Amino acid sequence: MTNQRRMKEPEIMKGLDKNLQLYARANAPCRDYYGLTITESNxxxxxxxxxxxxxxxxxxxxxxxxxxxxxxxxxxxxKLVFGEGVFDYLTGLTTGQKKLENLPRKLFLRLFWFLGIDDVFNLMSCSKIIYELCNQEDAWRIVFIKKFGRAPSREENVLAMNMSWKDIFKKRLDYVRKALKNTNENTMKKKRETKKSIRK
Structure with missing residues (x-):
């Protein structure tokens, strides 16, 4: 099972064209952490x-x-650390099996632009591997843009340096929902006040 904890990334890993990164902790009694990075060919x-x-x-x-x-x-x-599912995925990926999850990263993300938000979340539930592919930073940035109909602001891009796009998406969504709730409450309040004034 993947673990959300992130260890310090080696300098050699920075700048790589990464298709997917998975993290896991070894089974007891060993508690070592593992990171699996999948690029276009490595x-x-x-x-x-x-x-x-x-x-x-x-x-x-x-x-x-x-x-x-x-x-x-x-x-x-x-297989021991990440499980049979990840092993099967790597087997298919490295042997060129024609599956959605084996598409090149850029093409996989391009498909996102043709999906609605609900479709994206439905796609995430198809399999653990597809969930992980959809749960990467670049994918959540696209979800953010599609949901709010705009590119991230400068402040949001700066925030993304220390916070995941998934968390930024949730934070923005909470803000929008609260603002909408307050607007609805104010609208209802004005309607009640209008009715009272008419009765008088």
């Missing part, structure tokens, strides 16, 4: 040894798509 497995503290750079293992099928040690580690 799988990168980061392992943070908890006993050394999360500030230490992780041990990193690489596997190109063409080698995943025969890289038994890499396969077993992924």
């Amino acid at each position: 799988l990168i497995l980061n392992v943070w040894r908890v006993s050394y503290g999360p500030h230490i750079w992780p041990k990193q293992k690489h596997c190109i798509f063409d080698e995943f099928k025969t890289h038994k040690m890499f396969q077993e580690e992924v």
Whole structure:
């Protein structure tokens, strides 16, 4: 099962064209943290040894798509930590199976622009992998734009440096709902006052 806790990202990972990032914690008694980064042609497995503290750079293992099928040690580690579902996804991805979740990231996100908000949330419920693909930062930024009908403001983009787009979306949605509720309450209040004045 993926874990929402994020460990410190190595410098070598910054700037990579990442299709998907998954995080998980190893099964007991081992409590090490794992990060799996999937790019256009590579799988990168980061392992943070908890006993050394999360500030230490992780041990990193690489596997190109063409080698995943025969890289038994890499396969077993992924299967053990991330589960059969992620393993099956990687098997399909690295062997070129034609599935929605195997689309290149840019094409997958392009589909978002043709979906309504309800369709996006329905898509998230299709499978765990598709949920993870839809739960990435770039996807939530698109959801934000589609929901509120505008590009994020400068302040919101700055806020996104320290907060996820999912949280920004929720925060903005709460604000809109409260504003709408207050507007409705004020409207009802004015109607009641108008009725009272007419009766007088």
